Amino acid sequence: MISADSAHVSIDVAVDPATAFAVFTEEIDVWWKRGRAYRTSDNSSILFEPGPEGRLVEVRSDKGSTREIGAVLVWEPAHRLVFEWKGVAFRGEEVTEVDVTFTRIEGGTQVALRHRGWDSLPADHPVRHGLEPADFIRLMGRFWAGLLVSAKACAERQSNDSQEHRQ
Amino acid sequence: MTTRVTPYIAVKGAAEAIEFYKQAFGATEPGARITEPDGRIGHAELVFGDSHIYLADEYPEIDALGPESLGGAGVRFVLNVDDADALWEQAVAAGATAVRPLEDQFYGERSGMLADPFGHRWMVSMTLEEVSPEEMQERVGDRYKIT
Numbered sequence: 001m002i003s004a005d006s007a008h009v010s011i012d013v014a015v016d017p018a019t020a021f022a023v024f025t026e027e028i029d030v031w032w033k034r035g036r037a038y039r040t041s042d043n044s045s046i047l048f049e050p051g052p053e054g055r056l057v058e059v060r061s062d063k064g065s066t067r068e069i070g071a072v073l074v075w076e077p078a079h080r081l082v083f084e085w086k087g088v089a090f091r092g093e094e095v096t097e098v099d100v101t102f103t104r105i106e107g108g109t110q111v112a113l114r115h116r117g118w119d120s121l122p123a124d125h126p127v128r129h130g131l132e133p134a135d136f137i138r139l140m141g142r143f144w145a146g147l148l149v150s151a152k153a154c155a156e157r158q159s160n161d162s163q164e165h166r167q
Numbered sequence: 168m169t170t171r172v173t174p175y176i177a178v179k180g181a182a183e184a185i186e187f188y189k190q191a192f193g194a195t196e197p198g199a200r201i202t203e204p205d206g207r208i209g210h211a212e213l214v215f216g217d218s219h220i221y222l223a224d225e226y227p228e229i230d231a232l233g234p235e236s237l238g239g240a241g242v243r244f245v246l247n248v249d250d251a252d253a254l255w256e257q258a259v260a261a262g263a264t265a266v267r268p269l270e271d272q273f274y275g276e277r278s279g280m281l282a283d284p285f286g287h288r289w290m291v292s293m294t295l296e297e298v299s300p301e302e303m304q305e306r307v308g309d310r311y312k313i314t
Contacts, residue, residue: 008202137204145199145210152197 004133006116007140011148013109015159017102018078020109023155024100025050025081031154033147040067040088048083051075056083070095078102085115089126096120111151113144174242175221177231178285181208185222187283188213191261192246192254194220215246234286243280243288251277251293258283258291273306274298 013020023031025048032038032046039046043062049055052075058067070084081100096117103110118137121127128136178184188194198212207224225233234240248254255269262284269279269291278292304313
């Protein structure tokens with residue numbers, strides 16, 4: 001049987017790796033999509049508490065509450081970011097991992113994201129919405145693809161804006 | 168309401184094909200590429216000028232097969248460009264092979280047909296002149312009846 005442990009999505013972005021990393025981490029609330037598939041509330045913010053000891057959180061301004069999505073495991077600006085991912089439906093010690101690399105390519109950066117650890121969750125886990133493991137991984141691929149397209153647009157928009165300011 | 172048609176092609180060896188289309192035809196890949204756990208590319212998007220193509224590896228389990236497996240493709244692509252000779256040379260250098268040479272055609276186009284290493288076919292074409300139906304009829308003489 002083919003493993004369905006990880007979803008793997010990549011995208012080329014026309015900014016340098018340092019900018020790509022900065023936008024990914026500092027501007028995540030700008031490019032993270034809104035709506036039920038992405039946030040628990042329209043009044044929530046998705047934020048990185050930055051640094052190697054940091055974490056990814058969802059802050060509910062209406063409730064004044066903070067939900068930890070996961071701790072930062074690797075924080076290497078311009079190179080690599082790894083963080084834990086605990087979905088809303090995760091129980092106890094259940095956790096997955098998101099590993100993002102930023103590689104310089106001609107004209108910009110290739111951002112490659114791998115969300116792994118899904119094999120550690122049972123086949124009937126509620127997060128899978130009843131999908132077969134392979135179909136669930138496809139769904140996660142599409143989830144991240146949509147987010148990376150949004151992040152790319154955010155990074156390239158900022159890059160264009162700053163170039164205009166310099167001119 | 169907007170309607171747009173986007174070809175979604177299956178290719179055996181999608182990752183190599185994407186590199187080939189970039190080198191041969193100057194395609195770009197602005198969107199996200201989804202790679203499945205088994206290594207197959209589940210989805211990619213290529214842009215040629217203002218045209219988009221979706222592309223994935225073969226998925227026999229859903230009858231998504233490429234030309235190599237099918238024994239030919241039922242669809243050809245037409246690349247309308249400003250400089251057919253330059254693109255032709257670039258594509259051949261990248262590994263495309265000529266099926267029909269690049270030639271001036273009686274209907275005012277300069278065109279030829281290429282096969283890519285994955286079995287898809289691409290007509291490279293540029294417009295040389297607008298030819299009226301009467302002029303076209305004159306050029307082909309009695310070979311065809313055009314109008």
